Amino acid sequence: MSLHQSYDAIVVGSGPNGLAAAVTLQERGLQVLLMEAKETVGGGMRTAELTLPGFRHDVCSAVHPMGAASPFLRSLPLADFGLEYIHPEILAAHPFDDGTAAALYRSLNETADGLGPDRDRYRRLLEPLVKQWPLIDTHILGPMLKIPDNPFALAAFGLKSLQSGRRIAGRFQTREARGLWSGIVAHSMIPLEALTSSAIAFVLTIAGHRGGWPIPKGGSQAIANALAAYFRELGGTIRTNAPVAAFSDLPEAKAVLFDVSPRQLLQICGDRLSSVYRWQLRRHKYGMGVFKIDWALSEPVPFKAPEARKAGTVHLGGTFEEVADGERKVWQGKHPDKPFVLFAQPSIFDNSRAPAGKHTGWAYCHVPNGSSNDMTKAITDQMERFAPGFQDTILATHTFNTAEMGAYNPNYIGGDINGGVVNIIQLFNRPALRFSPYRTSARGVYICSASTPPGGGVHGMGGYYAALQALKDVF
Structure with a gap:
């Protein structure tokens, strides 16, 4: 050049x-x-064969609610250039130890109906925001210090999203609603009791109800x-x-x-x-890092909860209190024994990801920025907790610690993907x-x-x- x-x-x-x-x-x-x-x-x-030939793993991002929600990406003719999104039946599942799970569906009503006594509370919390999202999406997904076109809709979003994840969870009574919310809030990579920890959770949930959490x-x-x-x-x-x-x-x-x-x-x-x-x-200031694992698997992950077997994304952490405790420990520079794990299983929906009959697994947990700890056992134990027999399906494993994430992409300072x-x-x-x-x-x-x-x-x-x-x- x-x-x-x-x-x-x-x-x-x-x-x-x-x-x-x-x-x-x-x-x-x-x-x-x-x-x-x-x-x-x-x-x-990026997508690469990280474990075995024929097993195609997403090196970083795997599931794309923001790709479907982005006003910019939606404006482009990307389908003409080979981009095809696949929409899992269940966007995200949050399993519990007893083999049940809460689930996030594209349908707000279907999601609410699965939350029992919290059905109406979920609707009241999310329905107005989902309806008003087109009025504020370019503002929320852009520079905040500007005059909004729709100040009342923006104020309604702001009054909720500037609250902590814990405060919003306090609106719910059931383990299911609180657990489902905790897994989405944990994407924020800050403690669930921190102000604004709900902001990303609201954006992801709204994006799911409007456009899904698709995989390419x-x-x-x-x-x-x-x-x-x-x-x-x-x-x-x-x-x-x-x-x-x-x-x-x-x-x-x-x-x-x-x-x-x-x-x-x-x-x-x-x-x-x-x-x-x-x-x-x-x-x-840079935040939490991630420790990431990719697996080549002999069969689908044997989750106890049926919803988890049908979900594109699975949040593993148990109750709201368990997830909050684990994320707080990471924020304090500790490595929890039972970390919150984000898991994706794209090969369930896309057979181009693995040889016939085989599957891929994608997972990460949060760790202190710059951590050199190997979290393979802790993550695998969480998988085994909600999917007994999971370890028997593993054919090969590939890991990234925070330093390796930073070497792969220098933007990930200390493993901070945000x-x-x-x-x-x-x-x-x-x-x-x-x-x-x-x-x-x-x-x-x-x-x-x-x-x-x-x-x-x-x-x-x-x-x-x-x-x-x-x-x-x-x-």
């Missing part, structure tokens, strides 16, 4: 936000170069491949095996958008940034307190990773809004 060639814009990093930024700029007729350090595009959307046929790589193919058809250029260690590694361009963490941004172009902005980036803590402070000022969180202090330089609003997840909204900001400022 010649450094003498110039472009209108360069995007560094091809995760969901980098690809979204590149597509948005290219759709406006600019000449855009997308640079990726790895051999393939995708970031958190063939693996998460299919989303990246579809975005890349569309970008190329528009005339965009992609360079893989093109790491960027310094700003001088880049060709000439009017704007550069970085799908990187604040720490990487400082390394690449810190000398171009103001001292105040550098100070803000250094203060950006790009930084989503607490009451960083909900509004990630990665720095600015009117536009995507604009850095250097003209023509932007950040568009999961460390910007709306945070982690495969939705592309951070990249989309960063591109709009660059279009407004530079072009």
Whole structure:
């Protein structure tokens, strides 16, 4: 690649936000170069044979409620480029020790009906938010410090989502409703008693009731491949095996958008940034890490609860109190004996993921940032707890600790897949307190990773809004 060639814009990093930024700029007729350090595009959307030949595992993200909910991704013709979503019958199951389970369905009424005495409470809590979501989705999934188009709908969402997961759980009486809620809240990667821990849970639940928690046929790589193919058809250029260690590694361009963490941004172009902005980036706080396991399996996981056998996602942790206790311990720097485990089983619904009759399993638990502990036994024990005989189905195992996650994707600082803590402070000022969180202090330089609003997840909204900001400022 010649450094003498110039472009209108360069995007560094091809995760969901980098690809979204590149597509948005290219759709406006600019000449855009997308640079990726790895051999393939995708970031958190890659699929690989991690265990045995023929077993295709999602390296990071596996289930995509935000892909279905994203206004940006929904606006693109990705189905024309091979993206096909598969919708499990049950979005998420939360099993208990007695062999029963609570379940999240796409239908709000079906979900509520499974919660017994909490049926009407669940409806009253979620139904208004689900109905009003189209009025506020672009605000919630974008920069928060802006004037809302629908302030009353936004206020209704905010009054609930700024509460802690524990406070919302207090509305429910049954083990089933409280347990189901705890598993969704735990996606926030902050203690369930922390303010704003409900925010991500509400978004995920609303997304489920409106568009499901789908899995991409063939693996998460299919989303990246579809975005890349569309970008190329528009005339965009992609360079893989093109790491960027310094700003001088880049060709000439009017704007550069970085799908990187604040720490990487400082390394690449810190000398171009103001001292105040550098100070803000250094203060950006990273949260819990993850320990991830992929399994090649001889048969489907033998969950005791029938609902868990039909669910795309299974939350393993028992009661609300158990989940809350485990997440609190991780936040305190400890490793719980019975961690909350997020499990996905895409091969139940997509036979392209494994050889005939065989299956794949995908799981992770939260650990303290930078942890080097091997959580294989703790995770496997939780699987065996709710699916006796699970260990007998394991053909091969592949693990990632936090350091290995960070080596795979440098955006995962200490194993933090969310790009930084989503607490009451960083909900509004990630990665720095600015009117536009995507604009850095250097003209023509932007950040568009999961460390910007709306945070982690495969939705592309951070990249989309960063591109709009660059279009407004530079072009």
